[in-house]
Amino acid sequence: MAKGKVKKKTAKPRFSKSSLTLSPKNKVLLGSFLFLFGLALLMAFVSFLFTWQADQSTLSQLGNREVETQNLLSKFGAGISNFFIYEGFGLPAFAIAVLTMITGIYFFFNLNKKALQRFWFWGILVMIWLSVFLGFFASSSSLLGGTIGFEMNDYLQDYLGFTGTLLLLTFLMIVYLVVRLKITPEKIFTSFRKTKNAVTDDFKAAASVSEEIKRSKEETSEEDEEPELIKEPVPLKPETPTVTPEKVIIRSEENPDDVEMEVETAVEEEVEDNLSKKLVEDYGEFDPTLELKNYQFPTLELLKDYNANGGGITIDQEELEENKNRIVDTLKNYKIDIAQIKATVGPTVTLYEIIPEAGIRISKIKSLEDDIALSLSALGIRIIAPIPGKGTIGIEVPNKKSSIVSMRSVIASPKFQHAEMELPMALGKTISNETFVVDLAKMPHLLMAGATGQGKSVGLNAILTSLLYSKHPAEVKFILVDPKKVELTLFNKIERHYLAKLPDTEEAIITDNTKVINTLNSLCIEMDNRYELLKEAMVRNIKEYNTKFKARKLNPENGHKFLPYIVLVVDEFADLIMTAGKEVETPIARLAQLARAIGIHLIIATQRPSVNVITGIIKANFPARIAFRVTSKIDSRTILDSQGADQLIGKGDMLFTQGNTLLRLQCAFVDTPEVDKITEFIGSQKAYPDAHHLPEYSGEESGTGLDIDVSERDKLFREAAEVIVMAQQGSASLLQRKLKLGYNRAGRIIDQLEAAGVVGPFEGSKARQVLIQDLESLNQLLNEE
Numbered sequence: 001m002a003k004g005k006v007k008k009k010t011a012k013p014r015f016s017k018s019s020l021t022l023s024p025k026n027k028v029l030l031g032s033f034l035f036l037f038g039l040a041l042l043m044a045f046v047s048f049l050f051t052w053q054a055d056q057s058t059l060s061q062l063g064n065r066e067v068e069t070q071n072l073l074s075k076f077g078a079g080i081s082n083f084f085i086y087e088g089f090g091l092p093a094f095a096i097a098v099l100t101m102i103t104g105i106y107f108f109f110n111l112n113k114k115a116l117q118r119f120w121f122w123g124i125l126v127m128i129w130l131s132v133f134l135g136f137f138a139s140s141s142s143l144l145g146g147t148i149g150f151e152m153n154d155y156l157q158d159y160l161g162f163t164g165t166l167l168l169l170t171f172l173m174i175v176y177l178v179v180r181l182k183i184t185p186e187k188i189f190t191s192f193r194k195t196k197n198a199v200t201d202d203f204k205a206a207a208s209v210s211e212e213i214k215r216s217k218e219e220t221s222e223e224d225e226e227p228e229l230i231k232e233p234v235p236l237k238p239e240t241p242t243v244t245p246e247k248v249i250i251r252s253e254e255n256p257d258d259v260e261m262e263v264e265t266a267v268e269e270e271v272e273d274n275l276s277k278k279l280v281e282d283y284g285e286f287d288p289t290l291e292l293k294n295y296q297f298p299t300l301e302l303l304k305d306y307n308a309n310g311g312g313i314t315i316d317q318e319e320l321e322e323n324k325n326r327i328v329d330t331l332k333n334y335k336i337d338i339a340q341i342k343a344t345v346g347p348t349v350t351l352y353e354i355i356p357e358a359g360i361r362i363s364k365i366k367s368l369e370d371d372i373a374l375s376l377s378a379l380g381i382r383i384i385a386p387i388p389g390k391g392t393i394g395i396e397v398p399n400k401k402s403s404i405v406s407m408r409s410v411i412a413s414p415k416f417q418h419a420e421m422e423l424p425m426a427l428g429k430t431i432s433n434e435t436f437v438v439d440l441a442k443m444p445h446l447l448m449a450g451a452t453g454q455g456k457s458v459g460l461n462a463i464l465t466s467l468l469y470s471k472h473p474a475e476v477k478f479i480l481v482d483p484k485k486v487e488l489t490l491f492n493k494i495e496r497h498y499l500a501k502l503p504d505t506e507e508a509i510i511t512d513n514t515k516v517i518n519t520l521n522s523l524c525i526e527m528d529n530r531y532e533l534l535k536e537a538m539v540r541n542i543k544e545y546n547t548k549f550k551a552r553k554l555n556p557e558n559g560h561k562f563l564p565y566i567v568l569v570v571d572e573f574a575d576l577i578m579t580a581g582k583e584v585e586t587p588i589a590r591l592a593q594l595a596r597a598i599g600i601h602l603i604i605a606t607q608r609p610s611v612n613v614i615t616g617i618i619k620a621n622f623p624a625r626i627a628f629r630v631t632s633k634i635d636s637r638t639i640l641d642s643q644g645a646d647q648l649i650g651k652g653d654m655l656f657t658q659g660n661t662l663l664r665l666q667c668a669f670v671d672t673p674e675v676d677k678i679t680e681f682i683g684s685q686k687a688y689p690d691a692h693h694l695p696e697y698s699g700e701e702s703g704t705g706l707d708i709d710v711s712e713r714d715k716l717f718r719e720a721a722e723v724i725v726m727a728q729q730g731s732a733s734l735l736q737r738k739l740k741l742g743y744n745r746a747g748r749i750i751d752q753l754e755a756a757g758v759v760g761p762f763e764g765s766k767a768r769q770v771l772i773q774d775l776e777s778l779n780q781l782l783n784e785e
């Protein structure tokens, strides 16, 4: 009855980004082995040229230790050289030794493998070609083309004759020159012309010194044009080397403007296109991870295996049977008969799916929620009637003994390992014990709420850990806002790898609320900048942009660069909204509305999911939400738009929605020591020189625009100043009460008082400090102005 299959963890741990690629250590080992092996081949081959005749008789007795060979690499050298040179390709077999050495170098320095493949492909072809070609001269030395070259040559001659074979080989050589070396008659012609021009230039430069005076007389009109031509193309040279002559002709015409524009467009496109193709051919695609190419992803060993001895979830048959009977009995008491019941055991909760007999109203079962909870004497019972997409009614009952979902198990799961997502987050496991992975890039922002102690911080750590296990430091950057000051401090260790900050700040993790405002505004600037780059690159989103950049189609000299994803994490949003209000809400809303296309994603957590914290505008822009246990139905509604979060059992039990259905999940558990180990592991590796810099944002001095102009002061300015000084309390509400003003006017006067130096700057929820002690000092100050 129960779906008691506990999935065994079969996934192999991932130690590097792709399981197919070698680790940097192994690459060095393989690289050095191949290089030295190639070198050995080379030495054996060279030695073979001098010793082959002497060694030939010993070849049949290579197994005999008594027999001596003269090759530098003894029996191995004589055997392998004989195989490749005499019996193989003759002298061109040297290519094999050289290619092996080059392969070693490529592995050792971790260079682009595509270029290596091309080396081998063309290297082998050239070797065969040469071998067949040298077959013509086999009569002078049997070593030249080897047995293969000789036989192939002989075969071709039988069918094509000497001339036919020669013509075929000539054609193949032309193929090589054109396809591989890209030598065309046009190119030869252009380079010839260039050399000619260079010679003319040199000649002219020398001649111009001595003939300066005579020039006007002696030079013909043709020569007059030429010095101009030489001056003109100079700035154009690097861009358009192959079409310079065309330009020259056009520039010397009467109306240069129109024609010049036409030509430049055409030339630029061609060059850029060729350039990107050539660059990709020469250097391979741009690799953003190159700067930290030896970076190692954290290993699975850093995470604790909580179920090591228990092995996944435990199924208590007795408990299942007992719960089933109670549910059936309770429903029977209310005359509800059940046609079928099925249980799905999850890590913390078991879902009993009921199909009631025909004719039973769903609302009737739903109204019995409390009665069923009572009869099962369990907290956290949730009734889903009906389960969306299924024709059943679900009753979720917490297990007596819940099992921890370890971060290790979700990270090791194939779902996460093979997730083809931009920003994969392994949140935990579903009720049917399946790993649940979502893409933050698709969400595109996440709102997280839950009463204190229900698992929010663990949830945030799980998300950050997922990203650390899947993304290279070049691909994602975090901005961490931690008003509680202690939750995210561990991530300080990876500042230079993964964090982003304002250029002039010391701490990358933001704990000060006033700094948050600057950072948010700076992020807005970054957003605008990125949109500008996307517009110039004519792409719609960051993914397309980065693909284009990797293909070397965007010129870094025009400000283009590889754009990492930016994830902003705010651990306690309520605190921010309370102290900074609109100043925080506005940029957050702006980012939430617009930032999805350019790779800035927000994750916002709060303890207090009340409507003044999660305002309508915030809610509208955060379709993806996570609710841990909250204390009231109202809170649950605020965060999820439906109840349910108040019935959770805490400790990482959560509901997740992406706009439609609610999904109950058990959040993966990652403890502080584990995070410590991961950050330590990353932090101890080579890093960038500094954290990723956000654009500079010079905030207005006191946050609001001040009416510094004395003449624009409010009529009640002086009176207000007296009220404030007498009460020694710098608050707008005091002015509202005493002077019977509206909030806006009182606020404006406070700003003017700040500009005049009567009160201090805005300090969040606290009243401003009054800087003037008594009326006498106030009078003195104002009269001096």
Ligand SMILES: Nc1ncnc2c1ncn2[C@@H]1O[C@H](COP(=O)(O)OP(=O)(O)OP(=O)(O)O)[C@@H](O)[C@H]1O
Pocket (backbone or CB within 6 Å): 404, 405, 450, 451, 452, 453, 454, 455, 456, 457, 458, 459, 607, 651, 652, 653, 666, 667, 668, 669, 670
């Ligand atoms: N996924 C989980 N699995 C098991 N236990 C958990 C899980 N998440 C949290 N807990 C337990 O709950 C405790 C509190 O979690 P956490 O610190 O994340 O709460 P919080 O909501 O961030 O609280 P606060 O808002 O006060 O910081 C943890 O120390 C842990 O014992």
